[in-house]
Amino acid sequence: MRQLIYICLIGLLALSCDDGDVFEVNLEFDQTLELCIDANAGDYLLYDTKTSPNESLSLLFPISGNEDIFNPPMTGFTETLGINNTSVIFNYRTYSGDPNGLICQVIPDPGTNIIEDYPAAAGASAEFTTLFDDDDNDGILSEFEGRGAQAADGSYPDAIDTDEDGIPDYIDQDDDNDNILTINENADPDGDGNPSDAVNTDLDFANGDDKPNYLDNDDDADGVLTINEDENSNSSLTDDFDELGPNPNTARYLNPDAAESFTAGVMEVNEYTRTFVISVMIMDANIGIANIDDIDMGTYTYSITLTEE
Known part of the structure; x- marks a missing residue:
């Protein structure tokens, strides 16, 4: 006897079941997980749903002791x-309507x-892997920001700190301390996370250097630090121009002919966003209608805002 059972996720598998029957299991979820938190019960619930047919996969587990899954060091x-059907529970369910109306x-x-x-x-397990490739979401992957090798305690003791402000580049939203965020200095024009094509405004200027703007505290090589080209001291460098000079439409900090120095605006607090991607695998899952070696539930992605003083 053969039955067709649609239960979710990836691929079409032929599986032997406990009673000797063979089931075809079609796993077709989109693998984009959602999270809800029940603070009163002290539980996380990660889940994926689908309609036509109406089904869900869900994983319930305690908040206590598992916070690092969502904000790891x-x-x-x-x-x-370990799935034990008491505090850690994995379910496949079918519904009479849209699961999102219930979960x-x-x-x-x-x-x-x-x-x-x-x-x-019981006996199955849930395996989590949490990644964040760009620690400060400035558009440059941390591996290209001099993060260096990771120590046993999770720190990066050799991380580069270009502006020597005590905040290493890989978690510094303003790597050269010029009051222009790295993400706004064309550090990665092609969007691949590698700053090999980063803009360097002063490369061809008489006193230019080979530093890209996001690592250069004098972007136009005029001898005045970028941060001191803020004529109105409002901490924005894009609204200050030398209207009477030869380049009235070029911001002072990119204009080598505008070499006046002004009082710097207040430095921005280093507040940045980190995006986590959490992958979830269910191993050795016996869900009654089928034994499956592993189920790739998919990934949950979210961001938090962090501050470094």
Whole structure:
């Protein structure tokens, strides 16, 4: 006897089941996970849903002890939780309506009910891997910002700090301390995370150097630090021009003919965004209707704002 069972995720597998029957399991979720947090119960719930048919995969696990999954001390962080059907629970479910009308809803859709519920048997496990390739979301991957080798404690003791402000480049939103954020200095014009094509305004100027703008505290090589070319001292360098000079439409900090020095605006606090990508695998999943060696639930992506003084 053969049955066709649509249960979710990737690919079409022929699996032997406990009673000797063979099932074709079509795994077709989009693998983009959502998260809801029940602070009262102390639980995280990661889940994926689909309609036509109405199904979900979900993983419930405690908040306590697992916070590092969502904000780890280092990229490449891994964690494994044993599924025990008490505090850590994985379910495949089918519904009478759209699962999103029921999952994580304070007031559930009265027209949606769970039809079938298949929890993974104890003995399965959930494996998490958390990555963040651009620690400060400035458009340059951390590997190209001189982060260096990681120590056993998760730190980067040899990380480069171009502007010597105590904040290494890989978590510094303004790598040259000129009050222009790295992400706004054309550090990565082609968007591949590698600054090999970074803009260097003063390269062809008489006193120019080979430093790209995002690492150069004097972007036009006029002898006046970029931060001191803020004529109105409002901490924005893009609205200051030498209207009477030969280049009235070029901002002072990029204009070598505008060499007056002004009081610098207040330095911006180093506040940056870090984006995490959390991958979740369910290993040795026996969900009753099928034994599956592993289920790739997909990834959950989110960002947090951090501040370095």
